[in-house]
Amino acid sequence: MGKYAISICQIARDWHKKNSRYYAHVGHKNGKICVTDQFWKLPWNFKIAILLHEIGHLLSPGKSEKVVNKTIEELLDIKIHYIPKTQFGNNLEWVNPEDGKIGYKFLSTFLDQKSMRRLRPFAGIYSPRS
Numbered sequence: 001m002g003k004y005a006i007s008i009c010q011i012a013r014d015w016h017k018k019n020s021r022y023y024a025h026v027g028h029k030n031g032k033i034c035v036t037d038q039f040w041k042l043p044w045n046f047k048i049a050i051l052l053h054e055i056g057h058l059l060s061p062g063k064s065e066k067v068v069n070k071t072i073e074e075l076l077d078i079k080i081h082y083i084p085k086t087q088f089g090n091n092l093e094w095v096n097p098e099d100g101k102i103g104y105k106f107l108s109t110f111l112d113q114k115s116m117r118r119l120r121p122f123a124g125i126y127s128p129r130s
């Protein structure tokens with residue numbers, strides 16, 4: 001599998017306007033993970049969780065959202081959570097910062113250097129209120 005680039009896509013933009021939890025998709029453009037502009041403004045651990053989920057789609061094509069996450073969770077021994085309500089959209093994929101670091105390392109086998117550089121600032125960790 002060649003390396004993937006994260007790239008802004010008009011369809012992602014349009015879908016995000018209709019549903020604020022919508023940030024990314026795969027399978028539209030070869031070698032690309034399509035995102036909205038707002039994706040880059042998300043806290044770091046949402047970005048990593050969303051990308052892990054999208055990689056899960058690549059590894060388990062055609063499978064349900066649940067199975068897609070399970071693929072990643074079993075491979076990396078991490079947990080992908082869904083945060084019910086956030087200012088960035090509801091039911092967003094989220095990983096804790098420790099799992100995020102494991103996920104980040106894993107992403108480097110799939111994403112090109114430019115995308116990895118943009119994901120490197122580990123700043124802006126989102127912690128859900130309990």
Ligand SMILES: [Zn+2]
Pocket residue numbers: 009010011012025028029034035
């Ligand atoms: Zn697209």
Ligand SMILES: [Zn+2]
Pocket residue numbers: 053057065068
């Ligand atoms: Zn999905």
